[in-house]
Amino acid sequence: MSESSAGEPHMPQTPFYANMVCELWDLVDGGIDDVLLRVKGEAGVNGITLTLAGGPVDRFRPQVGVTPRMFRSTAGAHFHPNADRYEATRLKPVAADWLRSRDPLPRVYEACDRQGIRLRGRLTLGPALGQLHRHDESKLKNAYGEINPAWYCPVNPDVRALYTAMVADVCDRQVCNKLEIMLRFPHASWTTGEAPAGFAGTNAAAWLLGLCFCESCRQQAGNDDVNIDAASHAARVLIDAVRQPDETDPGMSLADLLGSDDALRQLHVWRQAQITTLAAELIETASCDIWFARSNTPINDNMDNRVIADLAAGLIARCPCADRVEDIDAVVRRVCEETNDVRRTELRIDLHGDQCDEGDILVRCAQRAAGHGVAHMTFGDFGLLTTDRLDWVRRAVRFASREMTS
Numbered sequence: 001m002s003e004s005s006a007g008e009p010h011m012p013q014t015p016f017y018a019n020m021v022c023e024l025w026d027l028v029d030g031g032i033d034d035v036l037l038r039v040k041g042e043a044g045v046n047g048i049t050l051t052l053a054g055g056p057v058d059r060f061r062p063q064v065g066v067t068p069r070m071f072r073s074t075a076g077a078h079f080h081p082n083a084d085r086y087e088a089t090r091l092k093p094v095a096a097d098w099l100r101s102r103d104p105l106p107r108v109y110e111a112c113d114r115q116g117i118r119l120r121g122r123l124t125l126g127p128a129l130g131q132l133h134r135h136d137e138s139k140l141k142n143a144y145g146e147i148n149p150a151w152y153c154p155v156n157p158d159v160r161a162l163y164t165a166m167v168a169d170v171c172d173r174q175v176c177n178k179l180e181i182m183l184r185f186p187h188a189s190w191t192t193g194e195a196p197a198g199f200a201g202t203n204a205a206a207w208l209l210g211l212c213f214c215e216s217c218r219q220q221a222g223n224d225d226v227n228i229d230a231a232s233h234a235a236r237v238l239i240d241a242v243r244q245p246d247e248t249d250p251g252m253s254l255a256d257l258l259g260s261d262d263a264l265r266q267l268h269v270w271r272q273a274q275i276t277t278l279a280a281e282l283i284e285t286a287s288c289d290i291w292f293a294r295s296n297t298p299i300n301d302n303m304d305n306r307v308i309a310d311l312a313a314g315l316i317a318r319c320p321c322a323d324r325v326e327d328i329d330a331v332v333r334r335v336c337e338e339t340n341d342v343r344r345t346e347l348r349i350d351l352h353g354d355q356c357d358e359g360d361i362l363v364r365c366a367q368r369a370a371g372h373g374v375a376h377m378t379f380g381d382f383g384l385l386t387t388d389r390l391d392w393v394r395r396a397v398r399f400a401s402r403e404m405t406s
């Protein structure tokens, strides 16, 4: 029943966009229509986000009866790339190994369309999306000249051409109403999520070890008058100087480090500009709205959230499911300062494992954010949640949308 037919005065309403991360492999293994029905019915959301390209996947599925119980995949595209799109780059994207010959994306699109669910794709740009040991010239290279096989350097021209081609390839398929992109220099650039054995350093040391001095960075930073040899020398010297914090001294912060060395500060500013120009190219290429995943540690990631927010349709901020619900205020305020518009601000709240302890906490957080005018929220993620937690999301969505329209 519409509002006017209910006899109530017409009130301008802000629509509330509730979204859930629901990965392609979970849709396929659980049955596309069945999973979408659960996402809508049990979690109460009307949009899904799925990864279309990213790093390796290794996860346990807590939902009883879903097989395989451990889901693993190589890095790559979760669709079969159209080779014609990638003629301008020597890097050819590889489809993730779990897909084999199938391509479920069109069926997911049709099912979403039938069920009235918005479909959003996500590209995680940074992990090496091709085969691990090929294309070494496109990989990150540290100040000692050692290659990190897991990450592409976003300055390398082939990598940049790969990313723009991938955005175009995804947009050609016309399955997404919105594309979410994660783009940055990898923080610390470990090959996995963890620091390597033997490294017990500070954040500043991790950043220094993650700096890239590949041929592309050397050449282009040099053209832009960055003293790349001085920066490389400083990185090697300072990694040892700032490596070990002790009990009385937490070690030098990254901000202090950048304040103390001109060449490193120049390099940092230049790396930010590289990310910004690449983001602008991707937005220019796309035929749908592009939202960027905000960096929670911009200085580490060499990402300027404000500048990226000016270019993009909006920013997506990871937000903890805070025990102290007032903490949400600070997160929303900070992101809105970057986007200048709460309507271009989305919160992503993960609630698997120990990321959220109680349904009531989630409800209060979502309600509080909605009270500030946040109309876009994504909850993560279907394949990692037990049934009771899907119900937490349903309650959070109900109360938040009520808060929006009150």
Ligand SMILES: [Zn+2]
Pocket (backbone or CB within 6 Å): 139, 140, 141, 153, 154, 155, 156, 212, 213, 214, 215, 216, 217, 218
């Ligand atoms: Zn590089």
